[in-house]
Amino acid sequence: MRPDLVLAQGTDTALRAAPIAVDGHTMGPDSLLRYLQIKVHHLIQERSWHSIRVVGGYDRQAAISQHEKTGKPFNFERPTAEVHGHDLMIKAFPGNDYVHHYALIIATYLAMTGRPADTVTYQLPETALCRAAVEPIDLDLASDLVIVGWGLQYLAPAGGVWRRGPGYAWQRAVVHGRRVVYLGFRHSIWGDVAGRVVTRLAELGARDVVYVGKVGALSPEIEPNAWLATGNESLVGGDPVEWDDFFGDFAAAQTGVHTGVHVTSPSILLEDRDWLSEHAEHAFVDPEIGPMGAAARQAGIRFGYLHVISNNLARHYPADLSNERHSDVIRRRALLVDHIRDIIANRLAIRPT
Structure with a gap:
């Protein structure tokens, strides 16, 4: 034990x-x-x-x-x-x-x-x-695309109105004819919490959920804050989980985007050298993507993630999880958020949903 x-x-x-x-x-x-x-x-x-x-x-x-x-x-x-x-x-x-x-x-x-x-x-x-904690999310999401996660204030249209609920805020928009809801939480939706959020959004009528956040790279050549990550498979508890990807092949085909098999880790503290050796053939790690993908699959909706690669577990780079507030890190991530916004908009524009 x-x-x-x-x-x-x-x-x-x-x-x-x-x-x-x-x-x-x-x-x-x-x-x-x-x-x-x-x-x-x-x-x-x-x-x-x-x-x-x-x-x-x-x-x-x-x-x-x-x-x-x-x-x-x-x-x-x-x-x-x-x-x-x-x-x-x-x-x-x-x-x-x-x-x-x-x-x-x-x-x-x-x-x-x-x-x-x-x-x-x-x-x-x-x-x-745990279930009761996400029940206060109470929105009409019939057929909407819901974008959840990090950097939402920059992904949502400028000048839009954020409305507030208990522990969260949302903004509605129409992007290339598709209704989009940007949903952010004041608290962390870490790990299994994120999976229950997806389940709740599906109950409220969401058809697609996109998660924007940050992942760690497991390949030493990937520089932090210079690339995006996407995919449609995660190891959850050692078992592979695949989901119907909102992006299909679109996001992975864009410049500056890596794709591969993600690994779900419940805590950064558990990601030691032995853990890395066990998962070195995979691409990315974070706590939420796997539970969210599994929840979307169970609910019968589509899910996609498009994340900033924020750190690298396999090689030391100046930027890591301890200095995310550094001005150069913030500047580089702002450019990546712009890229994420463009990819989502272009995906909505060119592919029927």
């Missing part, structure tokens, strides 16, 4: 979050620590706690992390904290992958900063809670 899945002492439902072996991680210790420092709640960085438990719960009334990014309309909310004397409860948006991932972040950060990590446990949320 993996050490991070051992039952915590004296509990029936809490799992121990063991820190990873830092020396074997693909990011390297310096970049990894910088990555953790921008993710860990400030109350954990400022003082020690007798215990830290990560649970599923979307609670913006609890203590908000001072490390949340400012000036972003989407994906800026991070897990919140609730103080119980000398104990801390961390509330992450309900999803197994996200709760586990954030617990690994905390435990590894504590270990890297010389503090006890055996105080960290996590409790996976019940399935009913």
